[in-house]
Amino acid sequence: MAAASTSTASAVPDSEYDVVIVGAGPAGCMADLCLTTYGFKVLHIDNRSETTQAGRADGIQPRTLEVLRNIGAVPYEEGKAGLAKRLINQGVRVQEVSFWDPGHDKELVRTSRAPSCPDFIDVVDNYTLLLHQGLIERAFLDEIEARRTHLPQEKNSSAPHGNVFRPYEFLTCSTDEAGNSEYPVSATVRHGETHKEHTVRAKYLLGVDGARSLVRRAISGGKEGDGEWQGKIRMLGDASDIIWGVMDCSVKTDFPDIMSKCLIHSRSDGSIMVIPRENAPTGEPLVRLYVQLQAEAGPDGKQKHYGRDATEDICKERAQKIFSPYKLEFGKTAWFSVYQIGQRIASNYTLDHRVFLGGDATHTHSPKAGQGMNISMLDMYSLAWKINMVEKGVADRSILLPTYEQERKSVAEELLKFDKAYSTLFSGRSPKSDQLTDDATKAKAQGAVDAQLFIETFKKNAFFTSGCGAIYFANPLNALGDSELVKSYGKEGVFNPEGSNLTPGQRLLPGKVTRAIDANQVRIQQEVKMNGAFRIHVVAGDYKKSKSRLAAFDKFLDAPTSFLNLYRPKKGVQSAVVFNQHETRHIEPERGSREPNYNPFFDFLYIFSTPHTEWDIEDLPYNARIYREHIYSDDLPDRRAPQNATAKLHAKWGVSTDKGAIVVVRPDGYVGCVTSLDAAGFDGLNAYFGGFMSSPSKIRASL
Amino acid sequence: MAAASTSTASAVPDSEYDVVIVGAGPAGCMADLCLTTYGFKVLHIDNRSETTQAGRADGIQPRTLEVLRNIGAVPYEEGKAGLAKRLINQGVRVQEVSFWDPGHDKELVRTSRAPSCPDFIDVVDNYTLLLHQGLIERAFLDEIEARRTHLPQEKNSSAPHGNVFRPYEFLTCSTDEAGNSEYPVSATVRHGETHKEHTVRAKYLLGVDGARSLVRRAISGGKEGDGEWQGKIRMLGDASDIIWGVMDCSVKTDFPDIMSKCLIHSRSDGSIMVIPRENAPTGEPLVRLYVQLQAEAGPDGKQKHYGRDATEDICKERAQKIFSPYKLEFGKTAWFSVYQIGQRIASNYTLDHRVFLGGDATHTHSPKAGQGMNISMLDMYSLAWKINMVEKGVADRSILLPTYEQERKSVAEELLKFDKAYSTLFSGRSPKSDQLTDDATKAKAQGAVDAQLFIETFKKNAFFTSGCGAIYFANPLNALGDSELVKSYGKEGVFNPEGSNLTPGQRLLPGKVTRAIDANQVRIQQEVKMNGAFRIHVVAGDYKKSKSRLAAFDKFLDAPTSFLNLYRPKKGVQSAVVFNQHETRHIEPERGSREPNYNPFFDFLYIFSTPHTEWDIEDLPYNARIYREHIYSDDLPDRRAPQNATAKLHAKWGVSTDKGAIVVVRPDGYVGCVTSLDAAGFDGLNAYFGGFMSSPSKIRASL
Structure with a gap:
């Protein structure tokens, strides 16, 4: 009856699966949960030896919460909350954003406040839920484990808790419809410690293995470089030269809005975003800071530009400057990372409708609008039911499966457009006029300073960032007037x-x-x-x-x-x-x-x-x-x-x-x-x- | 740091406690949870060897849910929901009551529907939550266990999970303020299997050990009989001769309102109350039926009056008659019991403000209005904070502690009055006019039939049954105009x-x-x-x-x-x-x-x-x-x-x-x-x- 849970070390894959999922971040977990719900036999691998322990993605948007609630909960252990309620219990809520800018007589003043999910957006959960990615992953794995017990015996193969084999590396994959019409996909994976390789066959393979996706490289077919620029799938877009540091840490401050989401633009030291966070597992209160790292004079008097090698101390020092005149003392740091802003999107999400890419493997952008994890999870949520209908024989493969790329790529493109304008503005540079919404352009034309333009952009885009504005165009599934x-x-x-x-x-x-x-x-x-x-x-x-x-x-x-x-x-x-x-x-x-x-x-x-x-x-x-x-x-x-x-x-x-x-x-x-x-x-x-x-x-x- | 949890068998009480609690039903659990929250060292015993497995009390009213939410949740195991949310997740909701009566041309028609918590009652949870007592007890025990880890070391003695020693019987207790002013109460308890006796000293003892309370008998001082009629504490009121059977069972029926709370009066076979229930742990859907057992001709042609010896089969047969013309087939029975309606209240809740009684030990009545567990839990909720203030030295013992009996007894009296009118009506007899509310009297005077009178009574009393109508009178705590x-x-x-x-x-x-x-x-x-x-x-x-x-x-x-x-x-x-x-x-x-x-x-x-x-x-x-x-x-x-x-x-x-x-x-x-x-x-x-x-x-x- 119950799925046999084996320890991670001894878990060995079967030879045939319905679907292989590479990557157990939020997108991979969503794919596993949906496909398990639909009754498929899933091999799920991840190259990390455990779930995320700190940091990384942390914002769940209103529409994603609506989806998580709709995924529901299968009753299992007495007292355990289901997926959505569990996450809502554990996280903190952002209902408003404060904007801080240099004032006329003060170094920093609150110039505006705006609801993070304005009232015109008709949602039950009118907030962004903040909690760290590991809590999200573990909630998914528990729910997957509970649903695996409902699988028919032939679909329920032995697997570790939550169905993720780890550490397992993806090596390569190929599709051969003619040679094996039932299981056309072949994939080779390797245990990260024993280095033992396994080749499995599957009907589908989902590459949700992040921005440097090995699945993308494998199917892209480029022989040189990392494959992504030379191969059949290219990442379109570019990286900017703006570097940000991000840290989850405890602080002491007299800055009054530290419990709110804040966007702080200093006069000459760059910008910071403050994100409230749930307490660390130790009970220590955390806050997330996104710190802009910009050129400044180095110790030798020469201009220094902080790159990906910027240290935690440099970030802290910069943060203190931006917060000034407010005091900012740092306690423990739970997580620290540096990233370079860029907006890139894959030219294709699939080449054969057997191996699909999704999540960060198909789109990368700045993390500050809290969109990445959401859109990535929803990629897989959107793909899974289509595979289900095709495999159960009630939908036309050639019509339904292409709608995945069509619908999700258009949403990602919209996100990148928004993110580019937003990030550029946030980094204190004027966006090009074609990156602006009409209203922002108007505001700009009226001589608005960047701070006001930024706030306008933020408000106008709230519908999109809530997730409710992810709109699909006319296709056989969407009987719009122009379909x-x-x-x-x-x-x-x-x-x-x-x-x-x-x-x-x-x-x-x-x-x-x-x-x-x-x-x-x-x-x-x-x-x-x-x-x-x-x-x-x-x-x-x-x-x-x-x-x-x-x-x-x-x-x-x-x-x-x-x-x-x-x-x-x-x-x-x-x-x-x-x-x-x-x-x-x-x-x-x-x-x-x-x-x-x-x-x-x-x-x-x-x-x-x-x-x-x-x-x-x-x-x-x-x-x-x-x-x-x-x-x-x-x-x-x-x-x-x-x-x-x-x-x-x-x-x-x-x-x-x-x-x-x-x-x-x-x-x-x-x-x-x-x-x-x-x-x-x-x-x-x-x-x-x-x-x-x-x-x-x-x-x-x-x- | 964490409270040492010992197995039930090996758990042995210390010699001194702040408070001894006898009985681990909902009232005892509430007392333990509150007193643990306030930082007291508690000995909690119960004569049952485990928590309730099926049946018994099952209705949590809106005001009680408000209280449970206010008790809050201490974070403990990842993914576990806190007290209130856990219960809300597990239970089913009653938002309406259907009234069925004999019709002009049909044996049974729905004559009316009424919200179980009408809109004028200003509560967040506008429903009665139904789930069986064991789920409630276990949610409390988990929360108590989590809070025990916050106790200072000297208050945190070794105890089984959830702090309940079982099976332990209460033998006797006495109070000696003069002899031991710090720990004036002495109590003797006995392990139910080893029969080993322990005498412990305490500052307070709470007797929440049910209708046949041994604590009440012990302090009442009667030498003969069961003590309750002869001693210092008398149970006032009387038992009626109306017998009811109650069962949690699975059924198949074509009765359309089986998922709702229903009050069914048949023409000549008595009455039934239908209460929706959460699924059994086996996943099997359950329903609770309260079945009136009345006089009928026995197999020998003589009139037979079913007493406390009525069997499950007799109940089922009777239920089928009352449901007729609808079909009613029975599946498994999870719990069955028979009870006699009566309204009785203790003359005193305490004699010395050291040993207190509460819950069923002080008031008994019919279970059908879903009040008993609620008022019992709230007895202890009300007492605990008063003991806390007195023991922490910030309140006057002689003023604060007497308000417990004053406030809670008046609420119980109100409940008994309501219950008497309601039960009598429900059993198909006309209540005496002094048991009616003004409006019901008016309805009666206007020649209303009992069915209408019953519905009127039900509606008028919704404010009280929601728990929001439990009103306290003027005393030093309540600065009313007449205080x-x-x-x-x-x-x-x-x-x-x-x-x-x-x-x-x-x-x-x-x-x-x-x-x-x-x-x-x-x-x-x-x-x-x-x-x-x-x-x-x-x-x-x-x-x-x-x-x-x-x-x-x-x-x-x-x-x-x-x-x-x-x-x-x-x-x-x-x-x-x-x-x-x-x-x-x-x-x-x-x-x-x-x-x-x-x-x-x-x-x-x-x-x-x-x-x-x-x-x-x-x-x-x-x-x-x-x-x-x-x-x-x-x-x-x-x-x-x-x-x-x-x-x-x-x-x-x-x-x-x-x-x-x-x-x-x-x-x-x-x-x-x-x-x-x-x-x-x-x-x-x-x-x-x-x-x-x-x-x-x-x-x-x-x-």
Whole structure:
């Protein structure tokens, strides 16, 4: 039943896996957790002999927290908190940023404060959560370990705790579709101490092994140098000459905002970013300082430019100068590092849709906006469900897998653009005008000093840095107005009906509703946990007015031509090993009379605008009733909805309570399409899913 | 450093303790946790060899959750959740109650639904949390274990995990103030297996050993019978002849509300209460059923009245009859018990203020309102801080300790009154009119049938059952208008200033504010965790207008005649071993120039109505600045505050932003007194604390 955990030293890989993951930082952990959840046999290696002990990435953004909450928690040891709650318990929150600049009569004054997640961003966790990367990695490993016990025996091979083999180095890999169509990838790894090599075969290999990715080098094919400039995959962009030191340390100071996130620009000694941190494991309070290291006169009177060789003492001395006139005394240092700012992105995320790159292996940039770990984790979160659907035989490989690079690369490009402007500004240089947002350009044109420009840039970009602004463009998954599907669709008003406030390619706007079965007040975006399934929200509006529409939908779902019946995996194939249960506690929904028409790749949720006390689950059509734990009333207050609306979520989503709508949310929480709740809309759903899904029989026929 | 944990078998008590606790149910666990937090050496025994494995009490009410959150969590094992969050993660929520009765044309119809915690009750956790008693006990024991590591060495004696010695039976106890003034209590306990007896001496003994309390019998002094009717402490009240069965079991049913709390009255087969439950440790979904067992014809045709000998099968059969026409099939039973309704209360909670009774040892009633465990835990929560203040030498023993019985007995009496009316109604009999609330009487007079009367009673009593309605009367701790202090006080308007919405003897109304030091959005009622200290809220109103008032308060606090300086424990004495730190992360508040005037029994919080971006901590008076982590702005939305108010918490509490006010909250979260924020108010504070506090020197002088 339980996965056999073996000690790290004695752990030896099997010869065949579904997926090999190289790198066990946050991105690799996310990949492992998702793929384990979907039921895959995973070999996960890392060249470090243990998890991160201090420092490195430390900021989790609001959208990432939303994702972590949606990943959910599998109950295991009594008293242990699940992934998201555990991290939230352990971290500290940044809800505001203070800006300090030289003043007219003082060396340093607070010139402005801004919320780190402004109120217009509609999120539950309206803060950045700070805690060090090791805590994050270990929370993931515990959750992976718990989920491995749910794997079927043939997928659950012996592995160390959390499924990471370490220290294991990646040596090389290759793909041979023709030679081995089932396990086309071959990878060679080596134990870091015994140096024993193992060659394993796999269906996929994920290279999330950091900025100097060996997987990238291996598939890039360059023979000389480090491979990345000569090979098929090139890192585009450049490094700047600005060097920063970063340290997690304890301090004593009279600087009043030391418990807040601060951006300090001194008159002539450069800049510092202060980041609050959770206490060290020893209980000692920590703070993170990013210290700009710039040219200054050396002991010999000559100008000295601190490079990557800058020492901790140089950083501390510089920090004290920037903080002046405030005192800054240093206690212990938990972690210290130096880095050079640069924005680079891989020209390709994959060459063959078998070996994929993600995380720092595909994009590097400055750490100060707290984005790197977030976007890296979400790379893998986004890839995993696509691999799942393809491997379970319900999606078209040639359509679905390319969307990974398309969607994630565009987000990374957006990040790099933002980061470049932000970093340059933060380092005290004027950005070029093409790096600015329109508003910042305007501010600049109006003669704003850099400090104001910086603050403007910061505020304007908060939507993006929260993670909520990571927007995907039109493709078969995102039925935007300019998508092929919608453009070429015969009827008007079927997709994105008038008034809709939800946008395909953006995250679902959250909201609280009453769950009819137990009257619990729940968050609709968290009701279906990550299980690889599409979430079909039937936003039904007024209960009485919806009756005939729901009856029609019920009939549609029963038809053999509906997406529900067309894209059905082979019997016994589940979308995930957890959170895949359509069973209802205590109640068997009319099993005697009829077999419920469940398809593991589709979950249904029904939301009425009528108060839940005024209707009964038992009176709904059969195909709604069988999802009795997912039937809701939109009868709760929501301060972000229009003031006078009675059905707040309908109003927020822009769904008419007279007509209703269908909102399809992808397994990763992004809106896929919005259709009308009528026969034309049902056809629209078929067209949407027909654009990228497949039935297993079809696939077999095409082979 | 860490408390030595010894195995249960080998654990042997020391000879002297501060407090002996008999019984490790929820009340005993609460007593242990609180007293450990306050730094006492505790011997805790229980006659069971392990924690509860199934069944028993299972409902935690909103106010109790508020208390558990306030008890906080000491960080210990990575990934473990603290007390409140752990329980909330593990339990299920009841947010609504459904009422089912015989209908005109159907055997059973849902006649009504009501929120279990109606919206007018201002609580964060607006639900009853359901989980079985063993999970609760074990969460407490883990938290106790973590806190024991913070005890000074001389208080931290060897004990099993969670500090409960088991199986240990209580034999007897006695008090001899004259013979041993330091350890006046003597108690004899016996190991349940080795039968080895130990006599220990203690300062206090707490009897929380249930309805058949041996401690009660021992101190009651009756020689015959079970002691409770003959002795000095009598159980007042009576048992009814109504018998109920209760079971935690898995079921299959087509009854639609099985996931909700339901009150079902059948036409002629009695009543059932359905309580949703968390899954069993095996993962099997459970439900709790309270089944009324009433007279019916036996197999011989004679009327049979089920008594305490009713079997599980009889209960199941009865349940199926009451559920009819819905099907009810039984799976496994995790727990089964039979009980007789009765309302009884102890005539005294203590005889000598050394041996105290609490929990079921002092009050018994029907379990169906989910009150017993809650009121029992809160008995001990209320007693512990009083013992702490007396033992640390800052409170007058003869004034403070008697308030325990006075306050908690009045709450228990209120509960029994409610429970009698509720149980009688629930068992299908008309209550006597003196058991009804006014509204229920009115409903009755209007010819309401019992079902309606029952629903009315339920709704009217929701405030009480939430725990928020546990109100204390005037005494030295509660400066109500009819208290001796306020009645005899010279000036008008000093206590309970005009407009105040806070009532001494009631819990502080909660609210969200911005913490100035890091702009975190926090709940003011949770900012000071349970640490044995009074919480002085300086609700300052408008920042500019408050300037002179705060300056005057600063001066007052410095005066040797202020309560802050009068009631100061001996050097080195802390109010608690955790949450007692007035140190601020990273910042030393001007230590060089002046020693901060901390007193561990008083915490100060400052709340301004002006947005936090418009003022600076550094500009506040010294005695405010030294509490820099407890300075707030009332600049957040609160939907329960008056609509147009800008400072929502000021408006909710009824504090003028022009004049401000001082709100003193007792260590248990109850409002103690509210005074004006001016010289008269400062004198009022001195008068209030002078009514029950003592300086250690004074006590020594009087000995």
